[in-house]
Amino acid sequence: MISQHVVVLAVVVECGVLAFAFLLLFLHGATARVRRRLLARRVADWRAQLIRTVNDDEQGAGVPRDVPRLPLREHLEILCALRPSIAGAGRDRVLAMAIASGLMRRGERMCASRLWQRRLRGVRLLTLLGCGETCVPPLLNDRRPLVRSQAVVWAADHADPALVGRLVELLGHPEIVAPFTVRDALQRIGRPAVGPLIEHLRQATGPAAQEPLRVADDLADPRMLGAALRLSDDDEPGSRAGAARLLGALGGAEAVETLGRMLEDPEETVRTGAAQGLGRSGHWAAGPALAGRLCDPAWEVRRAAALALRSFGSPGVLLLRRALRDSDSHARDMARQTLDLPEVAVR
């Protein structure tokens, strides 16, 4: 059997671990408590001063000289709470105060760190402050995806053409930056993103065009029509479907004609996109073509066609009513459901 000494040793070691854990537990709690108490007054003063500065229109560029020495955490907690809800001159004044308190310098230093965690903190800090034009853009090519992503978030507030171009390049590369981050940044940038996006769509083919098409769909600028028409013939069904939705958002005779043709595409995702696109364009003359899709073998296409018809108002409803007598049972069912007829309510 195991020697009794070994078990005694185990018990002693456990006692040590327990004592350590207890100490950790209490010291951490106690330190946090003491820290909160010690800093409470300074934190309250600083918060009040910041709010006064933001609200004081007469103050101009005047930044309080007596910026208190607060630990970074407390400083940032106040800024984080305040920053999203202020804009204009108040925001500039808060930034000036942050610069005066050395936060910006600190963020810039962090961005240059060899440790990725510090670089991440640096970009987050500069994103919060709204500065860092020199040190953040290179971090779009950082080794660490988290740092790259945060640099993209920062770029959303700094619509420099070169930066926007880089963001567009990053679209459709989930291994480099999360698609949501880039899409969100480009949507926030808005109009300045249209040019680089069109440029990108002119050359993009296959799966690489899908993410840019999603962003284009959100921005829906008429100048995108050429690229959308070109991509409506792409080999990749996902890209054709994306192009169909974009064409629907753009509208116009050429777009509608292409969408009508796309309703006959062999891929159901493309037919669905085309039906949705026609619905969005509001081109009720496309009603008969959509009514024909009510007997499509794919449920998604039938649903998209029926909803598009309904969105046309009276002309579409008329076609849906006609479809109630269609020889195809799928078309009849979908028309009934779309018209909210009770016999299919519960099944």
Added chain:
Amino acid sequence: MRASIESLTREILVVQQWSILSYFVAVNTILLILLVASALELRSHRREVWLESDWRILSSPAAPTISMLAPAYNEATTVSESVRSLLTLRYSNLEVVLVNDGSSDATIDVLRRDFELVPILPIYRRSVESAPIRGIYRSRVRPDLVVVDKENGGKADALNAALNIASGELVCAIDADTIIEPDAMIKMARPFIGVNGHLVVAAGGTIRAVNGSKVLQGRVVEPHTPRQFVPAVQAVEYLRAFLTGRLGWNRLGGNLIISGAFGIFRRQATIDAGGYERNTVGEDMELVARLRKRGIESNGPRRVEFIPDPVAWTEVPESLRVLGRQRDRWHRGLADVLWRHRHVLFNPRYGSLGLLAFPYFLFIELLAPVVEILGLLGLIAGLTLHVVDTHFAILFMLAAYGLGLAMTVLTLALEEWGYRGYGGLRERLLLLFFALLEPLGYRQLTAIWRIRGLVKYLRGRTEWGVMTRTGFVAAEGAGEGTVGP
């Protein structure tokens, strides 16, 4: 003859004690690894979310739409409060799909009255099977609330019905009585929209015991450690399970369990996998195992992430009888999932799922209670037959107790460092007090319940058992503002 039987018994007992000792050392080594992995994961999570703005997700049209799926069965006392709490969550693209699973009480009437429900006829595809639907309603006062009234079919069936109706990219399955933190959805959406988010198929977060906390308007306004023994030791258990178990698995290849009380999934992947399995009592774990397996086989989204942030509160059983039924059911569910997906075990094709997670759940989670009880019985026999030295036995028990306690206290230290979800120092002291008591009787009792579950599973019994809830409304009405007496 008698002497030889005695000698044989002694030899068997010695071998048994050695086997159990080895098992004990192996299990604790693995738990220690999980604890270290959790600490590292917690540190890296805190770094990742430091100064990250919630506003970016809140204000983004690109943020994924989320449908909350809430099955309710005889929840008339709590359902309105729970729905109100869901409707006030901070997330812009959110819909709530509540399923009344054939309740025999006034659940649907309460909902009709409180939310002015009107019948609707949505076009939906019956992608996964469920019991017949009696009606679908939308709230006149809250258009983001859809109520599905269906015939009773169990929780999995209700979730399947909700899956068919839901329109979100992500679906969040909850129990109707789960109280969710206001910013939980922002936190839960993060794994799906972050780096490598396209690989994530499901995510879960930390759930805490709400018993003893002050609940107002469907929100936990004053968290407290439960004062009663049974819920309090469960609070300790939940912390250990979430903060060390599941968080640690993030680093060791991904989780196999997402709590049924709160879990978020990719809707299309869930539908493609066939939705929830209706013929099991462990439908949440079964779905996670199936999603991971399918993801690996089809090279689709396959990662299951756990975030340490406290995202939800649930009412834990306050009586030993109800708790026993719950633990027995959990163990039957675990056994069923491991049996259904047995070909994953030690199969290198499934990577960490087959080589780490499945063996862990089989040899440690499923079989631990059996070994524990065998060990105790062997120890008693050993002491009776003088095979085991009494001093040694006492010391060994002390060592085992101390090790379990050390793990729990280290988990509490992680909680202190990370979140302090139960409030001030006094609450943590209370948690510590109950952590000291937990190994003395309670743990052995849970082992017996789990063995009972295993036996029931082997005998083919699949009933859920009744879960009695106190209800938050009743607690508020009592003036104390607490759940339970």
